[in-house]
Amino acid sequence: MNGSPANGTPAIAVEGLECRYGGTTVLRDINFTVPVGELFFVIGGSGCGKTTLLRHLVGLAAPARGAVRYFGEDFTAASRAERRRLLKTFGVLYQSAALWSSMTVAENVALPLEQYAPLNRRERQEIVALKLAQVGLAGFEDYFPAELSGGMRKRAGLARALALDPRIVFFDEPSAGLDPVTSRQLDELILQIRATLGTTMVIVSHELASIYALADRVILLDREARGVIAEGRPRELAAGSPDPRVREFLTREPEKA
Amino acid sequence: MRAVPNPAHAEAVLEGDRLAVTLGGAWHLTQPQPAWARVRGEARPRGVVLRPGRLDRWDSSLVRFVHEVERWCREAGIPCETDALPEPVRRLAAQLAAGRQAHVPAARPGSILTTVGLAATGIWRQTREFASFVGECTLSAAGVLLRPRRFRWGDCLAEMQQCGAMAVPIVSLTSFLVGLTLAYTGAIILRQFGGDIWVADIVGLSMFREMGAVMTGIVVAGRTGAAFAAQLGNMKTGEEIDALETLGIPAVDFLVLPRLLALTLMMPLLAMYANGLGILGGMVVASRVLDIPASAYWVEMQSIIDLSDISTGVIKSVTFGVLVAVAGCLRGLQCERSAAGVGRAATSAVVTGILLIIVADAVFAVLFHVLGL
Numbered sequence: 041m042n043g044s045p046a047n048g049t050p051a052i053a054v055e056g057l058e059c060r061y062g063g064t065t066v067l068r069d070i071n072f073t074v075p076v077g078e079l080f081f082v083i084g085g086s087g088c089g090k091t092t093l094l095r096h097l098v099g100l101a102a103p104a105r106g107a108v109r110y111f112g113e114d115f116t117a118a119s120r121a122e123r124r125r126l127l128k129t130f131g132v133l134y135q136s137a138a139l140w141s142s143m144t145v146a147e148n149v150a151l152p153l154e155q156y157a158p159l160n161r162r163e164r165q166e167i168v169a170l171k172l173a174q175v176g177l178a179g180f181e182d183y184f185p186a187e188l189s190g191g192m193r194k195r196a197g198l199a200r201a202l203a204l205d206p207r208i209v210f211f212d213e214p215s216a217g218l219d220p221v222t223s224r225q226l227d228e229l230i231l232q233i234r235a236t237l238g239t240t241m242v243i244v245s246h247e248l249a250s251i252y253a254l255a256d257r258v259i260l261l262d263r264e265a266r267g268v269i270a271e272g273r274p275r276e277l278a279a280g281s282p283d284p285r286v287r288e289f290l291t292r293e294p295e296k297a
Numbered sequence: 298m299r300a301v302p303n304p305a306h307a308e309a310v311l312e313g314d315r316l317a318v319t320l321g322g323a324w325h326l327t328q329p330q331p332a333w334a335r336v337r338g339e340a341r342p343r344g345v346v347l348r349p350g351r352l353d354r355w356d357s358s359l360v361r362f363v364h365e366v367e368r369w370c371r372e373a374g375i376p377c378e379t380d381a382l383p384e385p386v387r388r389l390a391a392q393l394a395a396g397r398q399a400h401v402p403a404a405r406p407g408s409i410l411t412t413v414g415l416a417a418t419g420i421w422r423q424t425r426e427f428a429s430f431v432g433e434c435t436l437s438a439a440g441v442l443l444r445p446r447r448f449r450w451g452d453c454l455a456e457m458q459q460c461g462a463m464a465v466p467i468v469s470l471t472s473f474l475v476g477l478t479l480a481y482t483g484a485i486i487l488r489q490f491g492g493d494i495w496v497a498d499i500v501g502l503s504m505f506r507e508m509g510a511v512m513t514g515i516v517v518a519g520r521t522g523a524a525f526a527a528q529l530g531n532m533k534t535g536e537e538i539d540a541l542e543t544l545g546i547p548a549v550d551f552l553v554l555p556r557l558l559a560l561t562l563m564m565p566l567l568a569m570y571a572n573g574l575g576i577l578g579g580m581v582v583a584s585r586v587l588d589i590p591a592s593a594y595w596v597e598m599q600s601i602i603d604l605s606d607i608s609t610g611v612i613k614s615v616t617f618g619v620l621v622a623v624a625g626c627l628r629g630l631q632c633e634r635s636a637a638g639v640g641r642a643a644t645s646a647v648v649t650g651i652l653l654i655i656v657a658d659a660v661f662a663v664l665f666h667v668l669g670l
Contacts, residue, residue: 158330170360178396
């Protein structure tokens with residue numbers, strides 16, 4: 041997570057990805073790369089396939105065509121063992137945090153460590169304490185997810201996603217269901233973690249405030265186009281994109297004819 | 298797991314009375330890391346200095362190691378110098394130390410007295426909830442009698458198919474086997490008296506008066522009671538029931554009553570069907586093993602069964618249907634809003650359903666005896 045980044049190989053490279061559900065093609069010919077340490081946003085209106093793209097990136101759905109590479113290694117065509125190894129290079133924060141409800145916060149964060157890290161019980165507890173402190177939940181080890189507020193649940197989910205110090209973290213709608221203050225705190229947390237750990241972050245969102253506050257670069261997906269209609273820095277796109285759909289999305293103002 | 302080319306390492310050298318520890322290599326949580334106890338060995342230094350060597354990529358495992366060294370120094374009462382380490386490592390180690398100190402106690406009962414007290418009031422609360430739920434169901438049913446058009450007949454029919462028709466295979470199998478087992482067990486005694494033919498009486502009476510209704514009740518409690526609880530529990534978790542209530546539609550009218558009526562109507566049908574299959578099971582044993590012709594078996598059984606036997610079975614099965622449906626729906630509506638809660642609601646619905654069946658069966662046994670039925 042820190043130290044020398046790998047010689048210019050992008051953290052994520054998506055090549056000619058086609059996503060299909062049943063018979064319908066949701067997205068086609070998706071190409072983009074995410075350099076190491078970038079805060080990259082996937083944005084677009086409801087139903088444009090943002091979450092579909094995310095599910096394909098993290099391996100929950102198999103692409104109909106194309107490939108996803110992590111640090112140059114093909115994730116799509118990987119064997120079972122390689123896939124298991126590559127899965128450890130990224131963590132995912134799900135929209136509803138997806139904490140396991142029958143386990144305490146500490147147990148939630150400890151499970152990936154138990155699975156993959158050669159640590160004893162006390163060492164694991166120390167890593168859990170560190171992760172919870174990093175997300176501002178120090179001391180909440182013994183709480184069950186049901187006893188936490190929505191924002192705290194998101195933080196706990198982030199602590200779990202960070203448990204193995206992955207080099208990439210995916211976020212699905214991190215600010216969904218949060219009030220503006222909590223949402224801004226989560227944004228600050230994301231920036232702080234990137235600054236400390238140099239983690240590459242891919243965030244699926246349509247929250248304009250977060251996009252402008254965090255994003256180094258965005259891709260904008262469109263439902264009709266079934267693919268990427270713009271790529272670049274959000275402010276530049278809002279000001280100077282030739283495509284009215286892009287400007288409309290990023291400025292929230294309908295285009296005047 | 299792939300080995301790292303430059304594994305994490307820590308070398309300790311005594312510099313005067315201070316132990317200088319050089320940290321190098323790639324530190325990753327999923328890879329083996331040096332243990333502090335082994336690094337320091339038998340040394341008893343007057344201070345420890347941590348320095349980065351050829352430090353490659355690092356993560357929380359390095360932070361944890363630094364934290365462990367700092368804690369050891371604190372316990373030994375000696376200074377620990379970390380100034381040479383990268384700034385993020387020191388900051389995270391401080392965060393870790395602070396995190397280990399912090400403890401926010403969860404608001405949960407601690408002492409055994411509180412637990413026992415809460416459990417006791419819980420039983421009282423549950424009894425009240427059960428009673429008020431039965432009351433609500435009764436009022437709601439009365440409402441339907443007054444305005445039958447408002448009842449959700451479509452839902453009721455769909456539930457009847459689910460809990461009635463779809464349960465036929467499992468009810469067939471269990472009741473056929475119960476009849477078979479009863480016949481074998483009866484034959485053990487009756488053979489000693491040369492009264493093989495009375496197997497027909499034993500199987501017929503037991504099925505009609507007891508086993509048909511009880512076995513079907515237990516199968517339905519496991520199948521439909523659990524389904525009701527899981528379905529309603531999931532709806533509660535997803536705030537679907539709240540959505541109904543805020544629209545002014547009572548969950549009891551909309552969800553419980555169709556299920557209650559469906560199961561109350563289907564249970565006696567299933568139980569009668571189970572009686573038939575059980576008698577068939579007994580007949581198979583009688584004709585194949587005991588050499589009693591099927592016609593003789595049938596005539597003997599008809600001579601002993603009368604309408605009161607059949608009606609006791611029907612009364613029981615209707616009651617069991619109501620009990621299983623009420624237990625399932627109540628547990629579903631009481632469900633905690635989580636995945637584990639839905640699981641507990643389903644379990645509890647089955648346990649409550651079976652318990653109520655057994656208790657009601659015992660009450661009926663006494664009642665029918667007193668009434669001479």
